[in-house]
Amino acid sequence: MALDEFGLIRRYFQRVPSAGTDTGAGAGVPVRLGIGDDAALLDLPPGESLAVTTDTLVAGRHFPLTATAFDIGWKALAVNLSDLAAMGSRPQGVTLALTLPEADPDWLAGLSAGFFTLADAEGVPLIGGDTTRGPLSLTVTALGSVPPALALRRDGARPGDLICVSGTLGDAGLGLALALDAVPAGVANAVTGLSAAARDHALARLHRPSPRLALGLALRGIATAAMDVSDGLLQDLGHLLAASAGTGGPLGARLQLEHLPLSSALTALAGSGDAGREQMLAWALAVGDDYELLFTLPPAAEKRLPALADALALPLACIGRVTEAPGLDLRWHGQVLDVALPGGYRHFS
Ligand SMILES: [Mg+2]
Incomplete structure:
Protein backbone atom coordinates (compact mmCIF):
# COMPACT_ATOMS: atom_id res chain seq x y z
CA MET A 1 0.00 0.00 0.00
CA ALA A 151 -37.00 0.73 23.01
CA LEU A 152 -38.91 -0.48 19.96
CA ARG A 153 -38.70 -4.26 19.94
CA ARG A 154 -39.98 -6.97 17.67
CA ASP A 155 -41.92 -8.84 20.33
CA GLY A 156 -44.71 -6.47 21.29
CA ALA A 157 -47.27 -6.92 18.49
CA ARG A 158 -50.72 -8.13 19.53
CA PRO A 159 -53.75 -9.40 17.60
CA GLY A 160 -55.70 -6.46 16.23
CA ASP A 161 -52.68 -4.18 15.96
CA LEU A 162 -52.30 -2.27 12.73
CA ILE A 163 -49.34 -3.17 10.51
CA CYS A 164 -47.71 -0.05 9.07
CA VAL A 165 -44.71 0.83 6.95
CA SER A 166 -42.86 4.02 6.14
CA GLY A 167 -41.85 5.38 2.75
CA THR A 168 -42.30 3.16 -0.28
CA LEU A 169 -41.45 -0.49 -0.83
CA GLY A 170 -39.95 -2.30 -3.79
CA ASP A 171 -37.81 0.48 -5.22
CA ALA A 172 -34.59 -1.19 -4.13
CA GLY A 173 -35.72 -4.40 -5.81
CA LEU A 174 -36.23 -2.55 -9.06
CA GLY A 175 -32.93 -0.76 -8.49
CA LEU A 176 -31.09 -4.04 -7.99
CA ALA A 177 -32.56 -5.45 -11.20
CA LEU A 178 -31.38 -2.33 -13.00
CA ALA A 179 -27.93 -2.39 -11.39
CA LEU A 180 -27.41 -6.04 -12.28
CA ASP A 181 -28.97 -5.63 -15.72
CA ALA A 182 -31.31 -8.43 -14.70
CA VAL A 183 -34.81 -7.04 -15.29
CA PRO A 184 -37.20 -10.00 -15.73
CA ALA A 185 -38.31 -10.45 -19.33
CA GLY A 186 -42.00 -10.06 -18.47
CA VAL A 187 -41.50 -6.45 -17.43
CA ALA A 188 -38.55 -5.53 -19.63
CA ASN A 189 -40.62 -3.30 -21.90
CA ALA A 190 -42.33 -1.59 -18.99
CA VAL A 191 -39.02 -0.94 -17.24
CA THR A 192 -37.46 0.33 -20.46
CA GLY A 193 -40.38 2.73 -20.69
CA LEU A 194 -39.71 4.25 -17.28
CA SER A 195 -38.40 7.79 -17.21
CA ALA A 196 -34.74 8.38 -16.48
CA ALA A 197 -35.83 10.04 -13.24
CA ALA A 198 -37.77 6.95 -12.18
CA ARG A 199 -34.81 4.68 -12.89
CA ASP A 200 -32.44 7.02 -11.04
CA HIS A 201 -34.85 7.05 -8.10
CA ALA A 202 -34.86 3.26 -7.92
CA LEU A 203 -31.05 3.09 -8.10
CA ALA A 204 -30.73 5.76 -5.42
CA ARG A 205 -33.06 3.79 -3.17
CA LEU A 206 -30.85 0.73 -3.63
CA HIS A 207 -27.52 2.46 -3.15
CA ARG A 208 -28.33 5.25 -0.71
CA PRO A 209 -31.14 4.15 1.60
CA SER A 210 -32.40 6.64 4.18
CA PRO A 211 -32.29 5.41 7.77
CA ARG A 212 -35.59 6.41 9.37
CA LEU A 213 -34.07 7.71 12.58
CA ALA A 214 -36.59 10.48 13.23
CA LEU A 215 -39.45 8.05 12.75
CA GLY A 216 -37.90 5.57 15.17
CA LEU A 217 -37.69 8.27 17.84
CA ALA A 218 -41.24 9.43 17.11
CA LEU A 219 -42.60 5.90 17.48
CA ARG A 220 -41.28 5.56 21.04
CA GLY A 221 -44.24 4.92 23.29
CA ILE A 222 -46.58 4.56 20.31
CA ALA A 223 -45.56 1.48 18.32
CA THR A 224 -46.05 -1.92 19.93
CA ALA A 225 -43.30 -3.48 17.79
CA ALA A 226 -40.92 -2.39 15.04
CA MET A 227 -38.10 -3.52 12.80
CA ASP A 228 -36.51 -2.34 9.61
CA VAL A 229 -37.22 -3.92 6.23
CA SER A 230 -33.91 -5.38 5.15
CA ASP A 231 -34.85 -8.86 3.89
CA GLY A 232 -38.22 -8.15 2.26
CA LEU A 233 -41.51 -7.17 3.84
CA LEU A 234 -43.03 -10.62 4.15
CA GLN A 235 -39.92 -12.25 5.56
CA ASP A 236 -39.36 -9.42 8.01
CA LEU A 237 -43.01 -9.39 9.03
CA GLY A 238 -42.65 -13.11 9.66
CA HIS A 239 -39.76 -12.39 12.03
CA LEU A 240 -41.79 -9.75 13.86
CA LEU A 241 -44.81 -12.02 14.23
CA ALA A 242 -42.66 -14.90 15.41
CA ALA A 243 -40.99 -12.69 18.01
CA SER A 244 -44.37 -11.42 19.18
CA ALA A 245 -45.97 -14.85 19.45
CA GLY A 246 -45.07 -15.26 23.11
CA THR A 247 -47.00 -17.95 24.97
CA GLY A 248 -50.25 -17.32 23.14
CA GLY A 249 -49.22 -19.32 20.10
CA PRO A 250 -48.21 -18.12 16.65
CA LEU A 251 -49.63 -14.92 15.25
CA GLY A 252 -50.52 -14.10 11.67
CA ALA A 253 -51.38 -11.11 9.55
CA ARG A 254 -53.93 -10.07 7.01
CA LEU A 255 -52.54 -7.61 4.49
CA GLN A 256 -54.50 -5.46 2.05
CA LEU A 257 -51.87 -5.16 -0.62
CA GLU A 258 -53.63 -2.39 -2.50
CA HIS A 259 -52.54 -0.23 0.44
CA LEU A 260 -48.85 -0.98 -0.10
CA PRO A 261 -46.99 2.32 -0.46
CA LEU A 262 -45.41 2.23 -3.91
CA SER A 263 -43.44 4.78 -5.88
CA SER A 264 -44.67 5.92 -9.28
CA ALA A 265 -41.96 3.74 -10.87
CA LEU A 266 -43.49 0.65 -9.28
CA THR A 267 -47.10 1.54 -9.94
CA ALA A 268 -46.22 2.19 -13.57
CA LEU A 269 -45.43 -1.51 -13.84
CA ALA A 270 -48.90 -2.45 -12.65
CA GLY A 271 -50.29 -0.92 -15.81
CA SER A 272 -48.40 -3.43 -17.93
CA GLY A 273 -50.67 -6.37 -17.22
CA ASP A 274 -50.57 -9.33 -14.87
CA ALA A 275 -46.83 -9.86 -15.26
CA GLY A 276 -46.22 -6.25 -14.33
CA ARG A 277 -48.47 -6.43 -11.30
CA GLU A 278 -46.88 -9.64 -10.10
CA GLN A 279 -43.38 -8.26 -10.49
CA MET A 280 -44.38 -5.06 -8.72
CA LEU A 281 -45.68 -7.09 -5.78
CA ALA A 282 -42.67 -9.40 -5.80
CA TRP A 283 -40.30 -6.44 -5.52
CA ALA A 284 -42.41 -4.79 -2.84
CA LEU A 285 -43.02 -7.92 -0.76
CA ALA A 286 -40.10 -10.23 -1.24
CA VAL A 287 -36.98 -8.16 -1.94
CA GLY A 288 -35.12 -6.39 0.84
CA ASP A 289 -32.87 -3.37 0.93
CA ASP A 290 -35.62 -0.77 1.20
CA TYR A 291 -34.66 -0.01 4.82
CA GLU A 292 -38.06 1.37 5.67
CA LEU A 293 -39.54 0.77 9.11
CA LEU A 294 -42.20 -1.88 9.63
CA PHE A 295 -44.16 -1.25 12.81
CA THR A 296 -47.35 -2.20 14.60
CA LEU A 297 -49.73 0.16 16.34
CA PRO A 298 -52.65 -0.31 18.68
CA PRO A 299 -55.80 0.60 16.68
CA ALA A 300 -56.35 3.74 18.76
CA ALA A 301 -53.04 5.15 17.55
CA GLU A 302 -53.99 5.13 13.87
CA LYS A 303 -55.41 8.64 14.07
CA ARG A 304 -51.98 9.95 15.06
CA LEU A 305 -50.31 8.76 11.88
CA PRO A 306 -51.28 11.59 9.49
CA ALA A 307 -49.86 14.28 11.77
CA LEU A 308 -46.75 12.18 12.33
CA ALA A 309 -46.28 11.69 8.59
CA ASP A 310 -46.69 15.43 8.04
CA ALA A 311 -44.23 16.31 10.78
CA LEU A 312 -41.62 13.91 9.40
CA ALA A 313 -42.39 14.59 5.71
CA LEU A 314 -42.47 10.82 5.33
CA PRO A 315 -45.40 8.74 4.05
CA LEU A 316 -46.75 6.29 6.64
CA ALA A 317 -49.19 3.63 5.49
CA CYS A 318 -51.20 0.99 7.33
CA ILE A 319 -51.37 -2.14 5.20
CA GLY A 320 -53.07 -4.68 7.41
CA ARG A 321 -53.60 -6.13 10.85
CA VAL A 322 -52.07 -8.68 13.15
CA THR A 323 -54.35 -11.71 13.48
CA GLU A 324 -54.70 -14.51 16.01
CA ALA A 325 -54.88 -16.90 13.06
CA PRO A 326 -51.32 -17.81 12.07
CA GLY A 327 -49.95 -17.35 8.58
CA LEU A 328 -50.23 -14.54 6.09
CA ASP A 329 -53.54 -13.77 4.46
CA LEU A 330 -52.67 -11.63 1.45
CA ARG A 331 -55.48 -9.78 -0.31
CA TRP A 332 -55.53 -7.65 -3.42
CA HIS A 333 -58.70 -5.55 -3.46
CA GLY A 334 -60.40 -8.21 -1.34
CA GLN A 335 -59.32 -11.18 -3.44
CA VAL A 336 -56.90 -13.73 -2.03
CA LEU A 337 -53.61 -13.08 -3.75
CA ASP A 338 -52.70 -15.86 -6.11
CA VAL A 339 -49.19 -15.13 -7.26
CA ALA A 340 -45.99 -17.02 -6.67
CA LEU A 341 -43.50 -14.99 -4.70
CA PRO A 342 -39.94 -15.98 -3.93
CA GLY A 343 -38.83 -16.58 -0.38
CA GLY A 344 -41.12 -19.34 0.85
CA TYR A 345 -43.00 -16.79 2.93
CA ARG A 346 -45.94 -19.10 3.57
CA HIS A 347 -43.80 -21.41 5.63
CA PHE A 348 -42.68 -19.12 8.39
CA SER A 349 -45.55 -19.74 10.80
MG1 LIG B 1 -32.71 -4.87 11.08
Whole structure:
Protein backbone atom coordinates (compact mmCIF):
# COMPACT_ATOMS: atom_id res chain seq x y z
CA MET A 1 0.00 0.00 0.00
CA ALA A 2 1.21 3.44 -0.82
CA LEU A 3 -0.04 4.67 2.53
CA ASP A 4 0.39 2.71 5.72
CA GLU A 5 -2.60 1.86 7.85
CA PHE A 6 -2.29 4.90 10.05
CA GLY A 7 -1.81 7.19 7.12
CA LEU A 8 -5.00 5.86 5.57
CA ILE A 9 -7.00 6.41 8.71
CA ARG A 10 -5.72 9.91 9.23
CA ARG A 11 -6.08 10.97 5.64
CA TYR A 12 -9.62 9.83 5.03
CA PHE A 13 -11.32 9.11 8.32
CA GLN A 14 -9.86 11.03 11.24
CA ARG A 15 -11.86 14.19 11.07
CA VAL A 16 -13.82 14.23 14.31
CA PRO A 17 -12.53 16.04 17.37
CA SER A 18 -10.55 13.43 19.23
CA ALA A 19 -10.98 14.30 22.87
CA GLY A 20 -13.17 16.03 25.37
CA THR A 21 -15.44 17.61 22.82
CA ASP A 22 -19.16 17.47 22.36
CA THR A 23 -19.38 16.50 18.71
CA GLY A 24 -23.02 17.36 18.50
CA ALA A 25 -24.00 13.70 18.40
CA GLY A 26 -27.58 12.89 19.21
CA ALA A 27 -28.89 14.80 22.19
CA GLY A 28 -25.58 16.48 22.88
CA VAL A 29 -24.08 13.41 24.46
CA PRO A 30 -20.34 13.96 24.44
CA VAL A 31 -17.83 11.68 22.88
CA ARG A 32 -15.42 12.00 25.76
CA LEU A 33 -12.64 10.44 23.73
CA GLY A 34 -12.78 9.65 20.01
CA ILE A 35 -10.37 8.22 17.45
CA GLY A 36 -6.72 8.05 18.42
CA ASP A 37 -6.55 6.13 21.67
CA ASP A 38 -6.98 2.40 22.26
CA ALA A 39 -10.73 2.80 22.65
CA ALA A 40 -13.29 5.57 22.51
CA LEU A 41 -15.18 6.78 25.56
CA LEU A 42 -18.85 7.73 25.33
CA ASP A 43 -21.08 9.19 27.99
CA LEU A 44 -24.65 7.94 27.78
CA PRO A 45 -27.63 9.91 29.07
CA PRO A 46 -28.58 8.80 32.58
CA GLY A 47 -31.00 5.90 32.61
CA GLU A 48 -30.52 4.99 28.96
CA SER A 49 -29.35 1.66 27.60
CA LEU A 50 -26.66 1.24 24.98
CA ALA A 51 -28.06 -0.06 21.68
CA VAL A 52 -25.45 -1.86 19.61
CA THR A 53 -25.69 -3.24 16.09
CA THR A 54 -23.16 -4.32 13.50
CA ASP A 55 -23.32 -5.29 9.84
CA THR A 56 -20.73 -6.34 7.30
CA LEU A 57 -20.99 -5.47 3.62
CA VAL A 58 -19.00 -7.70 1.29
CA ALA A 59 -18.24 -6.66 -2.29
CA GLY A 60 -20.29 -8.63 -4.78
CA ARG A 61 -22.61 -9.99 -2.13
CA HIS A 62 -24.10 -6.98 -0.37
CA PHE A 63 -23.43 -4.44 -3.07
CA PRO A 64 -22.86 -4.85 -6.80
CA LEU A 65 -19.25 -4.70 -7.91
CA THR A 66 -20.26 -1.70 -10.02
CA ALA A 67 -21.37 0.32 -6.98
CA THR A 68 -19.44 3.54 -6.53
CA ALA A 69 -17.18 4.09 -3.55
CA PHE A 70 -19.47 6.92 -2.43
CA ASP A 71 -22.50 4.62 -2.44
CA ILE A 72 -20.67 1.84 -0.61
CA GLY A 73 -19.61 4.23 2.13
CA TRP A 74 -23.13 5.61 2.43
CA LYS A 75 -24.82 2.24 2.50
CA ALA A 76 -22.46 0.62 5.00
CA LEU A 77 -23.43 3.33 7.47
CA ALA A 78 -27.09 3.55 6.45
CA VAL A 79 -27.93 -0.09 7.08
CA ASN A 80 -26.54 0.15 10.59
CA LEU A 81 -28.29 3.42 11.40
CA SER A 82 -31.46 1.80 10.09
CA ASP A 83 -31.14 -0.86 12.79
CA LEU A 84 -30.74 1.83 15.44
CA ALA A 85 -33.82 3.56 14.03
CA ALA A 86 -35.76 0.31 14.25
CA MET A 87 -34.98 0.18 17.98
CA GLY A 88 -36.12 3.75 18.58
CA SER A 89 -32.57 4.57 19.61
CA ARG A 90 -30.60 7.73 19.05
CA PRO A 91 -27.23 7.20 17.35
CA GLN A 92 -24.23 8.30 19.42
CA GLY A 93 -21.29 6.99 17.46
CA VAL A 94 -20.09 4.48 14.89
CA THR A 95 -16.93 2.51 14.19
CA LEU A 96 -15.72 1.37 10.79
CA ALA A 97 -13.56 -1.66 10.06
CA LEU A 98 -12.32 -1.60 6.49
CA THR A 99 -10.73 -4.48 4.59
CA LEU A 100 -9.13 -3.34 1.34
CA PRO A 101 -7.28 -5.13 -1.43
CA GLU A 102 -5.29 -1.97 -2.17
CA ALA A 103 -5.15 1.66 -1.19
CA ASP A 104 -6.59 3.60 -4.10
CA PRO A 105 -6.71 7.24 -2.98
CA ASP A 106 -9.57 8.20 -5.31
CA TRP A 107 -11.63 5.24 -4.19
CA LEU A 108 -10.95 5.93 -0.52
CA ALA A 109 -11.84 9.59 -0.97
CA GLY A 110 -15.16 8.52 -2.49
CA LEU A 111 -15.84 6.05 0.29
CA SER A 112 -15.06 8.66 2.92
CA ALA A 113 -17.29 11.21 1.17
CA GLY A 114 -20.24 8.82 1.06
CA PHE A 115 -19.79 7.73 4.64
CA PHE A 116 -19.45 11.23 6.04
CA THR A 117 -22.19 12.76 3.91
CA LEU A 118 -24.67 10.55 5.74
CA ALA A 119 -22.86 10.68 9.10
CA ASP A 120 -22.85 14.48 9.04
CA ALA A 121 -26.48 14.66 7.96
CA GLU A 122 -27.46 12.52 10.94
CA GLY A 123 -24.96 14.08 13.37
CA VAL A 124 -23.21 10.79 14.06
CA PRO A 125 -19.47 10.84 14.87
CA LEU A 126 -17.01 8.18 13.73
CA ILE A 127 -15.31 7.18 16.97
CA GLY A 128 -13.00 4.38 15.91
CA GLY A 129 -12.01 1.88 13.30
CA ASP A 130 -9.53 -0.48 11.81
CA THR A 131 -8.05 -1.22 8.39
CA THR A 132 -6.63 -4.47 7.08
CA ARG A 133 -5.59 -5.76 3.67
CA GLY A 134 -7.84 -8.36 2.00
CA PRO A 135 -10.96 -8.74 -0.16
CA LEU A 136 -13.09 -5.59 0.00
CA SER A 137 -15.50 -5.53 2.91
CA LEU A 138 -16.76 -2.98 5.41
CA THR A 139 -18.01 -3.60 8.91
CA VAL A 140 -19.78 -0.79 10.69
CA THR A 141 -20.77 -0.97 14.33
CA ALA A 142 -23.34 1.59 15.37
CA LEU A 143 -23.88 2.65 18.98
CA GLY A 144 -27.06 4.32 20.11
CA SER A 145 -28.94 5.03 23.29
CA VAL A 146 -32.54 4.61 24.32
CA PRO A 147 -34.45 4.47 27.60
CA PRO A 148 -34.98 0.70 27.86
CA ALA A 149 -38.71 0.96 28.52
CA LEU A 150 -39.11 2.94 25.27
CA ALA A 151 -37.00 0.73 23.01
CA LEU A 152 -38.91 -0.48 19.96
CA ARG A 153 -38.70 -4.26 19.94
CA ARG A 154 -39.98 -6.97 17.67
CA ASP A 155 -41.92 -8.84 20.33
CA GLY A 156 -44.71 -6.47 21.29
CA ALA A 157 -47.27 -6.92 18.49
CA ARG A 158 -50.72 -8.13 19.53
CA PRO A 159 -53.75 -9.40 17.60
CA GLY A 160 -55.70 -6.46 16.23
CA ASP A 161 -52.68 -4.18 15.96
CA LEU A 162 -52.30 -2.27 12.73
CA ILE A 163 -49.34 -3.17 10.51
CA CYS A 164 -47.71 -0.05 9.07
CA VAL A 165 -44.71 0.83 6.95
CA SER A 166 -42.86 4.02 6.14
CA GLY A 167 -41.85 5.38 2.75
CA THR A 168 -42.30 3.16 -0.28
CA LEU A 169 -41.45 -0.49 -0.83
CA GLY A 170 -39.95 -2.30 -3.79
CA ASP A 171 -37.81 0.48 -5.22
CA ALA A 172 -34.59 -1.19 -4.13
CA GLY A 173 -35.72 -4.40 -5.81
CA LEU A 174 -36.23 -2.55 -9.06
CA GLY A 175 -32.93 -0.76 -8.49
CA LEU A 176 -31.09 -4.04 -7.99
CA ALA A 177 -32.56 -5.45 -11.20
CA LEU A 178 -31.38 -2.33 -13.00
CA ALA A 179 -27.93 -2.39 -11.39
CA LEU A 180 -27.41 -6.04 -12.28
CA ASP A 181 -28.97 -5.63 -15.72
CA ALA A 182 -31.31 -8.43 -14.70
CA VAL A 183 -34.81 -7.04 -15.29
CA PRO A 184 -37.20 -10.00 -15.73
CA ALA A 185 -38.31 -10.45 -19.33
CA GLY A 186 -42.00 -10.06 -18.47
CA VAL A 187 -41.50 -6.45 -17.43
CA ALA A 188 -38.55 -5.53 -19.63
CA ASN A 189 -40.62 -3.30 -21.90
CA ALA A 190 -42.33 -1.59 -18.99
CA VAL A 191 -39.02 -0.94 -17.24
CA THR A 192 -37.46 0.33 -20.46
CA GLY A 193 -40.38 2.73 -20.69
CA LEU A 194 -39.71 4.25 -17.28
CA SER A 195 -38.40 7.79 -17.21
CA ALA A 196 -34.74 8.38 -16.48
CA ALA A 197 -35.83 10.04 -13.24
CA ALA A 198 -37.77 6.95 -12.18
CA ARG A 199 -34.81 4.68 -12.89
CA ASP A 200 -32.44 7.02 -11.04
CA HIS A 201 -34.85 7.05 -8.10
CA ALA A 202 -34.86 3.26 -7.92
CA LEU A 203 -31.05 3.09 -8.10
CA ALA A 204 -30.73 5.76 -5.42
CA ARG A 205 -33.06 3.79 -3.17
CA LEU A 206 -30.85 0.73 -3.63
CA HIS A 207 -27.52 2.46 -3.15
CA ARG A 208 -28.33 5.25 -0.71
CA PRO A 209 -31.14 4.15 1.60
CA SER A 210 -32.40 6.64 4.18
CA PRO A 211 -32.29 5.41 7.77
CA ARG A 212 -35.59 6.41 9.37
CA LEU A 213 -34.07 7.71 12.58
CA ALA A 214 -36.59 10.48 13.23
CA LEU A 215 -39.45 8.05 12.75
CA GLY A 216 -37.90 5.57 15.17
CA LEU A 217 -37.69 8.27 17.84
CA ALA A 218 -41.24 9.43 17.11
CA LEU A 219 -42.60 5.90 17.48
CA ARG A 220 -41.28 5.56 21.04
CA GLY A 221 -44.24 4.92 23.29
CA ILE A 222 -46.58 4.56 20.31
CA ALA A 223 -45.56 1.48 18.32
CA THR A 224 -46.05 -1.92 19.93
CA ALA A 225 -43.30 -3.48 17.79
CA ALA A 226 -40.92 -2.39 15.04
CA MET A 227 -38.10 -3.52 12.80
CA ASP A 228 -36.51 -2.34 9.61
CA VAL A 229 -37.22 -3.92 6.23
CA SER A 230 -33.91 -5.38 5.15
CA ASP A 231 -34.85 -8.86 3.89
CA GLY A 232 -38.22 -8.15 2.26
CA LEU A 233 -41.51 -7.17 3.84
CA LEU A 234 -43.03 -10.62 4.15
CA GLN A 235 -39.92 -12.25 5.56
CA ASP A 236 -39.36 -9.42 8.01
CA LEU A 237 -43.01 -9.39 9.03
CA GLY A 238 -42.65 -13.11 9.66
CA HIS A 239 -39.76 -12.39 12.03
CA LEU A 240 -41.79 -9.75 13.86
CA LEU A 241 -44.81 -12.02 14.23
CA ALA A 242 -42.66 -14.90 15.41
CA ALA A 243 -40.99 -12.69 18.01
CA SER A 244 -44.37 -11.42 19.18
CA ALA A 245 -45.97 -14.85 19.45
CA GLY A 246 -45.07 -15.26 23.11
CA THR A 247 -47.00 -17.95 24.97
CA GLY A 248 -50.25 -17.32 23.14
CA GLY A 249 -49.22 -19.32 20.10
CA PRO A 250 -48.21 -18.12 16.65
CA LEU A 251 -49.63 -14.92 15.25
CA GLY A 252 -50.52 -14.10 11.67
CA ALA A 253 -51.38 -11.11 9.55
CA ARG A 254 -53.93 -10.07 7.01
CA LEU A 255 -52.54 -7.61 4.49
CA GLN A 256 -54.50 -5.46 2.05
CA LEU A 257 -51.87 -5.16 -0.62
CA GLU A 258 -53.63 -2.39 -2.50
CA HIS A 259 -52.54 -0.23 0.44
CA LEU A 260 -48.85 -0.98 -0.10
CA PRO A 261 -46.99 2.32 -0.46
CA LEU A 262 -45.41 2.23 -3.91
CA SER A 263 -43.44 4.78 -5.88
CA SER A 264 -44.67 5.92 -9.28
CA ALA A 265 -41.96 3.74 -10.87
CA LEU A 266 -43.49 0.65 -9.28
CA THR A 267 -47.10 1.54 -9.94
CA ALA A 268 -46.22 2.19 -13.57
CA LEU A 269 -45.43 -1.51 -13.84
CA ALA A 270 -48.90 -2.45 -12.65
CA GLY A 271 -50.29 -0.92 -15.81
CA SER A 272 -48.40 -3.43 -17.93
CA GLY A 273 -50.67 -6.37 -17.22
CA ASP A 274 -50.57 -9.33 -14.87
CA ALA A 275 -46.83 -9.86 -15.26
CA GLY A 276 -46.22 -6.25 -14.33
CA ARG A 277 -48.47 -6.43 -11.30
CA GLU A 278 -46.88 -9.64 -10.10
CA GLN A 279 -43.38 -8.26 -10.49
CA MET A 280 -44.38 -5.06 -8.72
CA LEU A 281 -45.68 -7.09 -5.78
CA ALA A 282 -42.67 -9.40 -5.80
CA TRP A 283 -40.30 -6.44 -5.52
CA ALA A 284 -42.41 -4.79 -2.84
CA LEU A 285 -43.02 -7.92 -0.76
CA ALA A 286 -40.10 -10.23 -1.24
CA VAL A 287 -36.98 -8.16 -1.94
CA GLY A 288 -35.12 -6.39 0.84
CA ASP A 289 -32.87 -3.37 0.93
CA ASP A 290 -35.62 -0.77 1.20
CA TYR A 291 -34.66 -0.01 4.82
CA GLU A 292 -38.06 1.37 5.67
CA LEU A 293 -39.54 0.77 9.11
CA LEU A 294 -42.20 -1.88 9.63
CA PHE A 295 -44.16 -1.25 12.81
CA THR A 296 -47.35 -2.20 14.60
CA LEU A 297 -49.73 0.16 16.34
CA PRO A 298 -52.65 -0.31 18.68
CA PRO A 299 -55.80 0.60 16.68
CA ALA A 300 -56.35 3.74 18.76
CA ALA A 301 -53.04 5.15 17.55
CA GLU A 302 -53.99 5.13 13.87
CA LYS A 303 -55.41 8.64 14.07
CA ARG A 304 -51.98 9.95 15.06
CA LEU A 305 -50.31 8.76 11.88
CA PRO A 306 -51.28 11.59 9.49
CA ALA A 307 -49.86 14.28 11.77
CA LEU A 308 -46.75 12.18 12.33
CA ALA A 309 -46.28 11.69 8.59
CA ASP A 310 -46.69 15.43 8.04
CA ALA A 311 -44.23 16.31 10.78
CA LEU A 312 -41.62 13.91 9.40
CA ALA A 313 -42.39 14.59 5.71
CA LEU A 314 -42.47 10.82 5.33
CA PRO A 315 -45.40 8.74 4.05
CA LEU A 316 -46.75 6.29 6.64
CA ALA A 317 -49.19 3.63 5.49
CA CYS A 318 -51.20 0.99 7.33
CA ILE A 319 -51.37 -2.14 5.20
CA GLY A 320 -53.07 -4.68 7.41
CA ARG A 321 -53.60 -6.13 10.85
CA VAL A 322 -52.07 -8.68 13.15
CA THR A 323 -54.35 -11.71 13.48
CA GLU A 324 -54.70 -14.51 16.01
CA ALA A 325 -54.88 -16.90 13.06
CA PRO A 326 -51.32 -17.81 12.07
CA GLY A 327 -49.95 -17.35 8.58
CA LEU A 328 -50.23 -14.54 6.09
CA ASP A 329 -53.54 -13.77 4.46
CA LEU A 330 -52.67 -11.63 1.45
CA ARG A 331 -55.48 -9.78 -0.31
CA TRP A 332 -55.53 -7.65 -3.42
CA HIS A 333 -58.70 -5.55 -3.46
CA GLY A 334 -60.40 -8.21 -1.34
CA GLN A 335 -59.32 -11.18 -3.44
CA VAL A 336 -56.90 -13.73 -2.03
CA LEU A 337 -53.61 -13.08 -3.75
CA ASP A 338 -52.70 -15.86 -6.11
CA VAL A 339 -49.19 -15.13 -7.26
CA ALA A 340 -45.99 -17.02 -6.67
CA LEU A 341 -43.50 -14.99 -4.70
CA PRO A 342 -39.94 -15.98 -3.93
CA GLY A 343 -38.83 -16.58 -0.38
CA GLY A 344 -41.12 -19.34 0.85
CA TYR A 345 -43.00 -16.79 2.93
CA ARG A 346 -45.94 -19.10 3.57
CA HIS A 347 -43.80 -21.41 5.63
CA PHE A 348 -42.68 -19.12 8.39
CA SER A 349 -45.55 -19.74 10.80
MG1 LIG B 1 -32.71 -4.87 11.08
